[in-house]
């Protein structure tokens with residue numbers, strides 16, 4: 001594998017136009033290719049396995065911001081926290097409580113997003129968007145100190161049907177708006193992957209998680 005510089009340049013430019021952040025998803029990618037991305041200016045890297053962040057972080061530049069984008073198990077939070085900058089997939093209150101508990105213990109501030117289930121597929125994790133307000137008021141009542149929840153994350157169905165993806169992104173955006181109407185610290189919408197990032201940008205994503213397109 002090598003870095004696809006044309007795609008990278010194009011996506012970076014599209015992100016800049018929309019003031020969105022590109023999180024380069026580097027699961028399965030070598031340290032060498034990640035260093036190339038770094039040298040081309042990328043500082044935000046996404047991985048979906050705790051073990052991979054723990055393995056790679058000490059071997060790459062220290063100013064990289066590591067994004068945990070996959071499903072996170074409570075028993076791995078403590079090992080992840082020393083390295084992670086942002087956790088995208090907070091999908092239960094119990095996970096959130098564990099993140100807060102460990103963050104306080106480790107004296108660490110961590111950014112986090114609430115994952116909402118917007119896809120057709122049964123397998124994707126996340127809160128129910130119809131319960132967004134309820135969920136957020138429960139979270140607000142926790143008075144979190146070290147966990148900064150500032151947005152939402154979602155994954156559209158894996159399909160070629162652009163209308164369906166657009167509808168699912170609309171659901172996430174509406175969920176975001178509902179919460180941000182009451183909580184002004186809400187700013188981020190993490191949506192868009194290689195297959196649907198342009199649509200995500202149109203639908204006001206603030207954070208893309210793009211992997212495959214960056215490599216060839």
Ligand SMILES: *Cc1c(COP(=O)(O)O)cnc(C)c1O
Nearest residue numbers: 025048069193194209210211212
């Ligand atoms: C792998 C992955 C991505 C990136 O997917 P690509 O199709 O390779 O761009 C984004 N988000 C999550 C949660 C992933 O696991």
